[in-house]
Amino acid sequence: MFTIIFLEFIRSGTIKSFSTCRNGRWASHGAARHKKEAVNTLYTTGIKLRWVLCKSVNRGILQTQSKRRGYYGCDRSSESAKQIFCTGSGYIYFNRKRFRCICPVFGFTKRLILVTHIQHQQLDFKKWDALILRTPDADPFLLSSWLNVAAPGWSALVANDYEAVFPVFSAKKMLWSFFDLPNFIQKIGIYGAEGFEKEFASQLHALHTSIDFICYVTDSVLGDTHIENRPRRHQLLQLKEGVRFPTKVWGRNIRKAEAAALTEITAVPADIFVQALKHELIERGRPYAEKDYQKLLRLAKESSAAGYGFIEGIKDETGTFTCGQFYLYITGKIYLVACFSNEKAREHSLLHYLLYKIIQQKYEQDTTMRVHFGGSNIPVIADFNKNFGATDEEFVLVYKNNLPFLLRLVKHA
Template sequence: MKSIQHLTRNQVDTTKWDQCVQAAPNGLIYAYAFYLDHMAAHWDALVLGDYEAVMPLPWKKKWGIKYLYWVPFTQQMGVFSVKEPAALLVPHFLQAMQGHFKYGEVFLNYDNTGVASAAVHTNFILPLQADYAVIRKGYKTDFIKKNLDKINTSSLYYEPVPEPATALQAYRQAYQDKIGVIKPAEYQQFEQLALVAQQQGWLLLRGVKGKDGHWLATALLLRKNNRLHLLLSTTLPEGRKVFANHFLIDQLIREFAGSGIIFDFEGSDIPGIAHFYKGFGSVNQPYFVYRFNALPWWIAFLLSKQTNN
């Protein structure tokens, strides 16, 4: 096997890096250089050969110790490979990684299977090869179809959201108390990322309005590598009363049915949300989180207290 190089950010050939992610069967938008540059505090890289496989290493530093961490608005990273199956390469990349980092957590993607000590997390996807009528038949009759039948479609309007800030403001308004781990600066970084994605034609903004013209639900999605990622989905209090979230997802599916892309719900391990996503006939495509610690116990304890704050 060819050697795996450790590179700092300024040593990465971003053209070759992005070409690898683009060509990899498991390529995901989070691994592109522009995404990492916007959202990661810092990132290094592991590269196999001439960018035949890559692994981003997002890191922070505390007390002079560099550690790997979860990047906001980023579900999966790990190993992305063009030629060899990624799962076969993961052990080698993890070994190389631990030559440079002694502590942290790595969010491995759905194709990075076989790491026995990794925690398994839920992510639902829905392939949109078939037309809408066929996909609709796969909805769970006792849940989604029943609630969709209750909707007065003449009083709900599915339309584009004008700018990322609108979707982000709705998300923060509805969920800030529940997702306090995301800092104001990280929302600003994500908005800038969304604006770049919009210029590239990768951003999709959709929402549901009521008769009064107020938003009842919004969605911010990124489309790349034949995958439509539902990064932000928000239902405002008035929208809950009229099943605006059901209507929004159903209309997104209707819009992209027959396109052949994969609708990625981006989760969830939360039972209520998982039940909702499963109701649309989606299937679980799990991803994995690998945590490691080769530091003295007392340093690791103090570091974990700091990094979780």
């Protein structure tokens, strides 16, 4: 059980209004013409609080009173706190930058962090994208323009003022709730500043308890010990020593492509790429649903128009595309979304050659680049990725299935 208190301030320094939420019920409180001073340091006796109420503003100090004994007093600062969050454990978090909670009795300090589940309509996409672009391990498929197509209505856990984020893909269908990783999004994790793992893990655990079906890949540090965690691996290539693919397979395949004189790389139109991929997947018996091909086509067109998506391929002597690869690239990171190849491309190892040349070209422009192959637990795909020197990176599949028996037959990991 917890209460959230929202405070709104106007520029003159008076409290405009505040609202409280207890057990999902909101109550709004009118304007209070009191001077405010924003929050910097909180003083507490260390008593665990079940919930807090806004008490008064006294001499520029905002105070909150617990239903039990003891209260929190808020000292003066130039920063303004718009949200106060008190959990059942007695910790208080703020939506501003990191504050300290000081206990004069026991003499300890605790960093104050607010992790909020923000719904899609309230997300600040500019702040989101700025964070993704500057975070080294954040892949291009986490940009808001990609997520808006791949997972309409997505939400996020946000620490403070977008210091760190974790994307959430939850939805309600009929009587059941789902948190399922959408197609074309490989994995999710905490992106941004470090040191928020415990707070995000706690919020995720609380979120998991209310969801019937959960299936997403994340970092092992965020695995929920209360539900099933299955090992997963992706392949990543760190180009610390330049474009050097130190395997015999690589050299042999490059020479095969060069011997066949099939080395001219050209852009592939998005509709041709999706149609060729669809044809190959149907042949292999692993097709997407029709709506997913349409989604992939839209993703390809919109990411290309935005400047971070591109599709390259190799034609044969008749002008037919033998293979194609769809990439996302932002500074420091390149991600292989999908690829197709026909019999001639497989005969002459053109996918190997194409990937090598694309990475080589990008590396000349960006020596900090790392390559995310998407990865797989299927040995033949993992081996293909490792031919280029990629190594495994371990993750976990967080899984829970409390759906009715008949639904579990068709909806599973």
